[in-house]
Amino acid sequence: MTTDPTLHQRRRPPTASELAGIPWLKLLRPDERDRAVASIQVGDALSGDLVCRVGRPVTYWFGVIDGLLKMSADNAQGQTMTFTGVPPGGWFGEGTALKRESYRYNIQALRPSRVAGLPVDTFHWLLDHSIGFNRFVMDQLNERLAQFIGAREIDRMNDPDLRVARSLAALFNPVLYPGVGELLRITQQELAYLVGLSRQRVNEALAVLQAQGSIRVEYGGVRILDLQALRTSVPARG
């Protein structure tokens, strides 16, 4: 089930519809865009596949076309710590790509996913030539910083309903994950993995959030009704 990176084997050029789902392309000038499009590779990751692993040299800056990825790291005790999920429209690894270091996280597919990769050399060329690209990367870093600070607060929360609410809100972040839209495709089992709760407890939390009117639970996904309510919701009966 858990195998080595398959993205590095079966890759292909992106299709038109895949390109349409890459948010930063529309910020580039035509010549910049042409160069980016020519170098982008797309790969299909099966469930459980590792898109990149800790310690490997950086080859690509990655983005999710569709599917769902998990960002995690192994601590000294050998336990896996999950940081966040990466839904469609999300691009990650710019920090390590900037410094041309090795990956600091494992990125694993939670379900069959299509992953795009921009070669690190093109990434640097765009940084050197494109104002629009620089702006995107800066916004991205800024937003991600805010989200990671928020994630620390989530970890300290003991109310499962709140944890699910805040984790969902993070996945619906329109800046980091513009491909998600109104409907996040995620199963309750997948959400349970990300949040670190049992599927039963997640199911219960989703029912509470739906009763509050902030989401609608659908088969294989969650529809957002009130993102602000998810972000700021307060423990019930308290």
Place this chain on the structure above:
DNA sequence: TCATTAAATTGTT
């Protein structure tokens, strides 16, 4: 296109 069947996901205990 429709009906049947298998697989996935959900809701509940």
Place this chain on the structure above:
DNA sequence: AACAATTTAATGA
């Protein structure tokens, strides 16, 4: 963890 109910996906006429 196990189970039944529900929804989707796949298959073939």
